[in-house]
Amino acid sequence: MSRRGAIALLTTIALIGLATFAGPAAGSHAGALADCGTAGTFTVKATDNAAGSQSPTPFTAVVFEGGGVLTVQEISRNGQLLFSRASNGRARNSLTEVTCSFTSLSDGTFTVTGILTA
Numbered sequence: 001m002s003r004r005g006a007i008a009l010l011t012t013i014a015l016i017g018l019a020t021f022a023g024p025a026a027g028s029h030a031g032a033l034a035d036c037g038t039a040g041t042f043t044v045k046a047t048d049n050a051a052g053s054q055s056p057t058p059f060t061a062v063v064f065e066g067g068g069v070l071t072v073q074e075i076s077r078n079g080q081l082l083f084s085r086a087s088n089g090r091a092r093n094s095l096t097e098v099t100c101s102f103t104s105l106s107d108g109t110f111t112v113t114g115i116l117t118a
Helices: 003-021 087-093
Strands: 033-035 041-045 061-064 069-077 080-084 098-103 109-117
Touching (some): 061 109
Antiparallel strands (some): 033 041, 061 069, 069 080, 069 109, 098 109
8 A cells, every 4th residue: 555545544533533532512502691682581491411512402492491492493503593583574573582592601792583473
């Protein structure tokens, strides 16, 4: 085997080893304080799951320790829009939306607009 081939093989083995033993890249949002303006301040509740992340993800619903749930209509991270439901459906629903912001331990600041239920 040539020297170049041996280096390529060793590099591949090292990358596979790192991928096998590396922990999950997901951040934690459990325990973050969500500021929801006039609706109040809430503590985010999430549970670690078998996939190495937390449930529920902030893309579907944000659950609060006090029992409230924010059903996500739009979410951004550090000012960049990540997900938004169709605006025409949101307008037809005519439900009062609340905007909450919270900072996760490793993923930055999330701003979530949705429907808050107690």
